[in-house]
Amino acid sequence: MTAPRHDGRNRAILALDTATSRVVIAVGSIDGAPLGVSYRLAEHRHGDHLLPAIGRVMGEANVRRSRVEAIVVGTGPGAFTGLRVGIATAKGVAHGLGRPLIGVATSEALIEAAAAATGAAPATILLLLPAGPSDRTVCRLGEPPRLLRAGTEPDVTPDDVLVAVDLDGRAPADATARGAAALDGIGEQLLRLGAERFAAGGEDMLATLVPEYVTLPRGITASSGEVAWSSDRR
């Protein structure tokens, strides 16, 4: 009889993404191979059962909490509420386990997943994501995401492969079909990219990680350094 290839004694990675219409929970080996991936419709209540669901996915993959070596979280861009819930949860889990937190842009995981699903090169993929009810976000590998106001279209060259996630009716049908395929692969890509960064000694972002916002209210900068501290126990 052979022992199972992965069990609770092996080192594992836990990945989480709440930036899209789905809650994605993935558990993998330390080298990023998936051991269990769960996709659930978020339905705007990402926070309700996230932790019990994480526990279930880990249990089904036979991975004990003490064996989790790193937490990977999708940083967006995406829905504000989902991102807050996902990142706050990931920070609490990482802090509680005393493990590093590794941020991976949700857009990067989606582009890699679309490439894997379509056979296209990641650099040719032009990813569209919803940004509120009418705007969209354009993402390309290695470039900062850009906001696309309602009524404007992205510059698409003949070599580009358009992938539209969560944009049914707001993008061409073939692009939304590729988007659905990309969503199905996001868990695997988060694990793979997270494992790569972890192995390369990537920075622990537990203390500082914030979501990727494409838009901020007028007059606001993304700087979040201006807080005043008080520690009092007089």
Next chain:
Amino acid sequence: MSEPLILAIESSCDETGIALVEGGRRIHANVVASQVAMHAATGGIVPEVAARAHLRWIVPVLDEAWAASGARWEDVAAIAVTYGPGLAGSLLVGINFAKALAWVHDKPLVGVNHLEGHIYAAWLLDLEAPDAPDLPFPLVALVVSGGHTFLVEMRDHLTYRLLGQTVDDAAGEAFDKVGRLLGLGYPGGPAIMAAAAGAVRHDAVFPRAWLGDTFDFSFSGLKTAARRIVDAARRDAGLGDDAAAPLPGDVTAELAWGFQDSVVDVLATKTLRAAREVGARAIVVGGGVAANGVLRDRIARGAEGLGVPLIVPRPALCTDNGAMIGAAGARRFAAGELARFDLDARPSLPLAPR
């Protein structure tokens, strides 16, 4: 640790607060990262920015509180977290962070009403302070801040009867708006108090909304009147339409005094009348505006006349902080009121049904 230690998390508005409180009273650590300076640039809170800052600072705040307390996870009996009222996006950060910590460390989770926290700040004791007896019931509590203004009667722990509340703006909001009107900046409370201290004549008269013999409050009329009075003062000073030209310092001081006098008069008068009517054995004042020394002195004089103690926490415990959530959370925990993992943000959570 002789009594349960509660780890408490507060993120309902624009301060990220984490504290360790023993037995609902004794503060072992109380760390707050305040975004007030950040929001001063925009003249107020931008919810999107506030939520992001909570996410940015929550781990450093926890680490700092942890280090300050010297506590170990074995010592922690439960994790308490504010679940409302407040800004939904800000609340979600604290709630989900607390849930994850509770999940990993297998600790019970307790949901706390932020308003209840402001009241229970009155029970807090600093680590080195001598023991103090429990507050006597019934008591009357006034909570007055940038988001809330209300008066309740407590006949026992966790038992509230709402006596009155603001029908429009919170008192702290009026301070912010009039502070801006007078060119004193944001937040308005401390700025107006400082400016008012320089007043000499004390003859500026601002209206008071008494709302009959109810214990309700209204500050929107006062705000409108303040605009009219400030405009008139600008004309008298010959400033005309030059919006950038500041009023003379002595005029600003008199107006700041007159405005503050109106707010303090209404808050103090109603609180003292409520204390008399319910036969209160103590008066508690909490919330950011309770840090106003003039309000405190005015209620203190009246309380002395009634022969009842007045408890106003020190300023750092009046403004939003984690320790007050630990104080209230300990009572909820002792009452066996545990939250589950489906605990959700309640932006309009009331303290007590009317």
